[in-house]
Amino acid sequence: MKLALVRTADVVPGLMLLGACALAASLPGSAFPSSALTALIWLLGAAGALCLLLRRGIDLDDRARELSARLCLEQKARQVAEGTLADTQTVLTRVVRQQESVREGERKRIARDIDDELGQVLVALRGEMSLLQMASAGIHPATHHKTGAMIGTLDLALRALRVLAGELRPLAAGERLGDAMARQLDEFTRLNGIAHHFDADTGAGNDGAGTDADALLYRALQETLAQIARSARATCIRVQLSRSHTRLSLSIEDDGDADGSCAGAVAALRERVGAAGGALHAEALPGGGKRLAVVVSTMHGVAQG
Numbered sequence: 001m002k003l004a005l006v007r008t009a010d011v012v013p014g015l016m017l018l019g020a021c022a023l024a025a026s027l028p029g030s031a032f033p034s035s036a037l038t039a040l041i042w043l044l045g046a047a048g049a050l051c052l053l054l055r056r057g058i059d060l061d062d063r064a065r066e067l068s069a070r071l072c073l074e075q076k077a078r079q080v081a082e083g084t085l086a087d088t089q090t091v092l093t094r095v096v097r098q099q100e101s102v103r104e105g106e107r108k109r110i111a112r113d114i115d116d117e118l119g120q121v122l123v124a125l126r127g128e129m130s131l132l133q134m135a136s137a138g139i140h141p142a143t144h145h146k147t148g149a150m151i152g153t154l155d156l157a158l159r160a161l162r163v164l165a166g167e168l169r170p171l172a173a174g175e176r177l178g179d180a181m182a183r184q185l186d187e188f189t190r191l192n193g194i195a196h197h198f199d200a201d202t203g204a205g206n207d208g209a210g211t212d213a214d215a216l217l218y219r220a221l222q223e224t225l226a227q228i229a230r231s232a233r234a235t236c237i238r239v240q241l242s243r244s245h246t247r248l249s250l251s252i253e254d255d256g257d258a259d260g261s262c263a264g265a266v267a268a269l270r271e272r273v274g275a276a277g278g279a280l281h282a283e284a285l286p287g288g289g290k291r292l293a294v295v296v297s298t299m300h301g302v303a304q305g
Helices: 002-026 034-136 141-168 177-192 212-232 263-275
Strands: 195-201 236-243 247-254 279-284 290-297
Touching (some): 177 236, 212 247, 263 290
16 A cells, blocks of 8 residues: 555656646647636646655655664664673672682681681790790890891781781671771771871761671772782871762772882772672872772672672
8 A cells, every 4th residue: 555655656746747738738828817727737736746745754654664663673682682781790790709708718717827826826936036035145145136136027927917817807797897997997007007097977878887898898998908008108098988878988098109009909809899880990199199999889789809
């Protein structure tokens, strides 16, 4: 039916115009007034224009139907792609959870071994070295001096073990994130001599302590502090924690060497935060130092970090 209409719309205008010309040529000049003939020709021309508009409307309708069908196909393809992406994100999050669960178990085991075995052995060794130093005082000056140097080395080893144990210490069950970070920062300042300023704007939703998002940000703070202590040569750090009903964010700034940060550690942390549905941004500050910001959603569970 549509094809017939299209063909008719193609032929009728030409037939009308030809008929108008033939009519004008066959009639004597006195048969009709010139005004009546002109009106007839205009009517035929108008009818031809209407047919052309009809053909144009049919073409536009076909084009609209074609575009609508294509849009429907693209929407279905997008829905399939979004479903696949959501499934992939779910699988990735599950894998990250499993990996972090194993990693967390290893951290706890290593921290326990350090505290219960290696730490006690070093403390006992330091006590014996102190007794030896006291016994050699005034009798063997060289031994006394060497023993003092060895005690200093043991003190450095014990300090390093305390730092390592602090890095491995997990977020205690039921402990608020702000309290745990304050404790971690106090220990960091005591062991490394780097001052800190901590601002915890925990506002609404603070009852979410102990969640996966809390554990992720706590690990991010621990790893960042470890990198600052090792290579940043900072004198002061500023930490800000904020929580809302939908997200949890952590900002860490230091005044050390901007090139002292470990790119590999930042990249690994960014990968874990991204797999948990969060975002990490690191930048050098104009006045020196660097800033690291981590934002995670509290609407859905995230993998522990």
